[in-house]
Amino acid sequence: MKIIVPMAGRGSRLRPHTLTVPKPLIPIAGKPIVHRLVEDIAGVLNQQIEEIAFIIHKDFGKQVEKDLVSIAEKLGAKGTICYQNEALGTAHAIMCAKESMSGPIVVAYADTLFRADFTLDTSADSVIWVKQVDDPSAFGVVQLNKHNQIVDFVEKPKEFISDLAIIGIYYFKSGETLRKELQFLLDNNVVKGGEYQLTDALENMKQKGLKFVPGKVDEWMDCGNKNVTVETNTRMLNFLHQDGEKLISKVLVSENSTIIEPCFIGDNVVLKNTTIGPNVSLGTGCKVENSTIKNSLVQNLTVIKNANLDNAMIGSHVSFDGNFTSISIGDYSVLE
Template sequence: MSKNAILAPIKIKAMILAAGRGNRLRPLTDTLPKPLIPVCGKPLIEYHIEALAEAGVMDIVINHAWLGERLEAELGSGARWGVTLHYSPEPEGGLETAGGIIQALPLLGDSPFLVVNGDVYCDIQFKTLLQTAQQMASDSSRLAHLVLVPSPNHNQTGDFGLNAQQQVMVEGAFTFSGVSVLHPALFNGQPEGVSKLAPVLRKAMQKQRVTGEIYSGIWSDVGTVKRLNATEKMLGCI
């Protein structure tokens, strides 16, 4: 193939992380899986499905480990949003983030994919991240692209930094939003089973293979009852 040849766009998939038990949202999550907790009358996960569908993502993988049958019954095939939902059930207690993604890789394929934490509310434009995913598909130097946000009150020390070359640094004042584009190769050599994502990302950061961007729009980690109420107040529905 000529180096000037135009490559056809790759069909980008997405994964919504929905396997958390939601202990900090109890008692709401005693009978309802965390992704179905309503925010202004709509299950939180539906905001993500709608936004991904609007951006053009047609295949969405959802993992679950708590009340997964109810999650699948509520969301169904995805036809109402014009997408196909694929489910990745995990054992009781879940596999943590990296473990859950590794288990779902056969559903996600060989191309870069979007990842969205199921317990955040945001209005991030996924369409621009699809462009990033297309670029990463032909750029073997990048294994991950993270969306960072100014650190909220509950995480004032931050997670990561960002240098002038848009490379994510292992220390800094920004918080990981839970939204990213990941290349399957990020998990090469990682064993199956329970494993966290942060160590995998930090290893890639040390090799300067993780880029990022700062997002300053609407974003909220709906991880506690207090923050759920604050999110609904921010959106003007309470």
Template sequence: MKALVLSGGAGTRLRPITHTSAKQLVPVANKPVLFYGLEAIRDAGITDVGIIVGDTRAEIEAAVGDGSALGIKATYIHQEAPLGLAHCVLIARDFLGDDDFVMYLGDNFIIGGITDLVQEFVRCGADAQILLTKVDNPQQFGIAELDEEGRVVRLVEKPAQPRSDLALVGVYMFKPAIHQAVRAIRPSARGELEITDAIQWLVDNGYNVRSHFVNGYWKDTGRLEDMLECNRKVLETIEPACRGRVDAESRIIGRVVIEDGAVIERSTVRGPAIIGKGTKIIESYVGPFTSIYHDCVIERTEIEHSIILEATKIIGVSRIEDSLIGKEVEVAPSTALPRAHRLMLGDHSKVSIAY
């Protein structure tokens, strides 16, 4: 069995972070979202992994490499433009051959992995297996309709008037029949080959499409709120560890991970939280559900319920919370007169200023 991991999306809902970074590499608890999916695939016994890449190809390849560090063999497949999930299957035909495969969206997050789901697919002998979960906003997802006996009868991508609240989770399992399906369908109104249309083709042509309800935690990490929620979920499970240096004037409370080379001076860190390699926390308070990545400086600042990316400096800020701050950012008080907020922000930025 093989895996096809989709990592070519533009991540428009996480801009401006994703103007310069792949959305799949934004860290949750100091590990890129993509890595959680690749590890889940590996743990399910699948090591031959094709990765669909787009404009952020160089960044994805630099992070994953040949896959050996993650226990997989990575093959990269370039998608010239975001032409749909079914198009990804189409261009991966040579890699997939006639093997069964798991298709995994690289920005999706499932706690508990997919091992049981893969084993169930192998046992049941279906031509396709889709995962479903109830959502409050079905207009934003592919939606499945089931009959009275629980069989899949209709799938619609992002319907304006949903007839179901059952969203497709971003993990699919297919036998080779899907290749005929993706060749048979035509682009949707938004110009994409929709995987929902391909699965509908399987249903209409008498193939066995099985559904499975996801009872555990699943999240599409496309928005700030989703990233922060996933970060909370993972941090709640961490085991305390201190591989850095904490001075005698500092307090470490609860589940806190302090990674190699990190320094905590005259500060309080209240977990669950994780402090990345080479990061310095000086005269500051780091509150629960905060992940600070590598080589950052947090000085004379309070921060809570936030994700901070690498090499960022935050100095002399009274309070930050519910935030996602990108790489190599500098946040500091202005000393110039007249006293004013001075901002340089990219497109699609969001700023909330407390007076």
């Protein structure tokens, strides 16, 4: 099994955090979004992952490439770096990894996390991960027949057709078949809004009689902007805490401080006269003094003093000393 992860977008809705770090490498409960994503996919597939191909922009830099390869290797897979330097749509992005499109593959967009417990239907030509939503008009949805097969894909339906939203994760029994259909779009300039769309390839495959079925997830968590990313961090912390995962490092200095779980506390964190939690992630090497922090996400090597934070997101190497509460501060910022 191979996993293809298109992630070349700039993540503009999550600025300033994505000005220095690609969105899929923003940590959620102490681990990058894309790392959690491929781990969860591997868990659902229950198969050995042979290769993970990451599709990035060339400007992301060599350190990002090394980090992504390391994520793949931690799952026992080969990490491959592919480049998409023009935003020409989902189909074009996936084709940037065409050399990896052989055998069974999963395509997963790296701006979402999920929780699921279902058995992959490997007899199907494709499985599309979906989640039941209250307002389907805001999403692309699938329509099912009485045999639980997907018979239609509809983008942001104005009238109710289905409440099963496509979350951006797809399984294909044959990577070669998908590659052929995507190549057809590129060769024949089949575009919508100036972009090549994966849904056009799916529709062509369906018209040729290929069998599509849904894979329903229990939880779907977005990482699109600051508020929903902080909320996703909270939800993930609670899931992991319920699973019994150890989230607080033993390499911790705590003086006259309290931790209210669930929290993630990285290595070499120093707490003085501080209350942390619930629902807080503090990255490696942070120092917090005379502060109260809850429902917040703080990355690595940041210093916080005299703060009362709630629904805050703070990057790495930040120095913050102040009275603001619901803040969003990018890497290397200083507010004192």
